[in-house]
Amino acid sequence: MAAAGVLHVVATPIGNLGDLSPRAAQVLGSVAAICAEDTRHTRQLLAQIGVSTPLLALHEHNEEALAPRLVERLRAGESLALVSDAGTPLVSDPGFRLVRAAREAGIRVSPVPGPCALVAALSVAGLPSDRFVFEGFAPAKAAARREWLAALAGEPRTLIFYESAHRIHAMLADAAAAFGGDRRAVVARELTKLFETVLDGTLDALVARVGSDADQRRGEFVVVVEGAGEDGAARLAEGRRVYALLAAELRPSLAAKLAAEITGAPRKALYGG
Template identity: 70%
Template sequence: MNAQPGRLWVVATPIGNLEDLSGRAAQILRDIPLVAAEDTRHSAPLLARIGSRARTIALHEHNEREQAARLVESLLQGTDVALISDAGTPLVSDPGFRLVRAAREAGIAVSPVPGPCAAIAALSVAGLPSDRFVFEGFLAARASARRERLGALVAESRTLIFYESGHRIVDALKDMRDVFGAQREGVVARELTKIFETVIDAPLGELVDRVEADANQQRGEFVVLVAGASGEAADATLAEGRRVFALLCEEMSPAHAARMAARITGAPRKQLYVASGD
């Protein structure tokens, strides 16, 4: 084994426009002997375009645990490895967490090579408050689970960021409208950096109508942003949560009551439980 282990490079790749690959990222991908890619077939054109001759290995949600162990062994033997996803920054709703964690636990240096990220790109052009935000990634495919998660975010005052697919975008927007209210501000950013890029901002009720009426707005990859709850709305939700919490405490433990009240009203569970004084 070499005295010096290799380094794991976490490399951001374009989310659409290939010109967005940084010069540093391109150089590292040319120099690195081994690239762990979410889909080797998808990444092959990009690697060929920049003249990379690296060997590629697939690392995705179904094999990451096993592949992480193999890659850490290669790193410990002195091989540098680059981690890339199909698009954007790895680990942001993409595989890689287990590999990065395993590498760090093994004492291997992990370095970021920053670049495109769809969530941040959308936030930068949305016109919604960007000083504080919450990234939720993909909502559940099942409608009941999706609505339950949205319900838990009703009182969230920070800007909310979601990823969504074309075949669920209308249903997801309808659920957001129904849960957050038709007048809550929203933004749909579609196909960012690509030829058919569109960014639509409107109240959620109007967004549903506009996207549902235009088949073109239901194609591609989406980032959906929703304005956080106003101070008055958040206060009202918390007040209702505390009312429900107090009633439930008559029948169950405070911890259980807080969980149930949060699910019913969308109020922050921790604030409800603190209200019990326990």
């Protein structure tokens, strides 16, 4: 029986083709097939590096059904590569079901590290990077997004989000309301691409800057927000305690206003009104 193949999890450029490592190019050219989120996108990358390896579409709608068949190919001795549209696979992208199935089958899963938008943004943000949390994309609907952000207001670690062009301004405005407009943040846009920009300042300042410049609402975004710190988390906890007491006697909006004034916690994190 042939030795089992290897599943290579390969990071690809987030913009600049020069960021594809020689090892990644070698692996992509040597495997039996490449599992790609969007085969059209990956085909363009392969054409640029002169690779003609067969492509298989692997996305959120077919991954669960396709994973067992791919594991059988790996068992039979074929090696496969897994890529996403850009950056490191499985970071806000499909793939974990295949990786889990391969590992459960005793297949070797080997990372080929490289570009990752969240790490790239954090590295240039100038915000604390010793402890951070990645939250992916905010909910698309405004009410759900505001509630979700409010729940993160007391998070002491640096927060990292991905966001789309058509929601970046609304997301920043909601973050300012939830975290307080004076919270420091960075908006990293089109990282490693021709029109890369990295804006920093308070959330209020970033809302104004992005809102006034249409160019800053184009492309792909990573938002990095300073954490509340341990003191901020304690203020929020106390604010929620005080709010709960006041809300038993007062209307919610007034209870939140008073609790915020008493404790210094962001009002929006206490009450969504």
